Amino acid sequence: MLKKLCLAGSILFCFSVIFPNCQPNPYREGERLYKTHCANCHMEDGAGLHALIPPLAGSDYLKNHRQKLPCLVRYGIKDTIVVNGQVFAEQMPGVATLSEIQIVNILNFVNTSWGNQIEPFRLEETRTLLEKCRH
């Protein structure tokens, strides 16, 4: 009995070593997508770039405009916005190829990184918000 359990346990262990990606980790997926699609402007540490790119680290916009965030990622934004008291007016392109769940994972990565503590997005909420801005 014990032998069988050990055998089963070591087989499972081997699988998790060989196929670590079979256990998807939403935070890591969000981080990977952030690095691919967002970090070249907002920087890996979320600091933004002077007066051109607003910060995501400690951004009050994330809290104050929660409902806009899924659409902002998908379709971009060209507006005059205020982030932590500073005005920004450059254009951000959207990433139209991201799926709903990928948008959830990016936003939750942003919302819980660099000291940010914003309530996570769920798929349902994100889907409803995206429907409002479908082009």
Ligand code: HEC
């Ligand atoms: C080409 C540069 C660029 C890329 C790439 C980019 N952004 Fe932006 N982002 C901007 C700019 C510029 C603004 C300000 C737009 C405005 O003033 O209308 C902005 C604004 C924002 C805001 C609202 C303001 C704030 O700082 O909280 C969020 C949230 C945001 N971006 C998230 C993202 C995410 C997530 C990605 C990746 C999917 C991304 N951005 C990719 C340039 C970029």
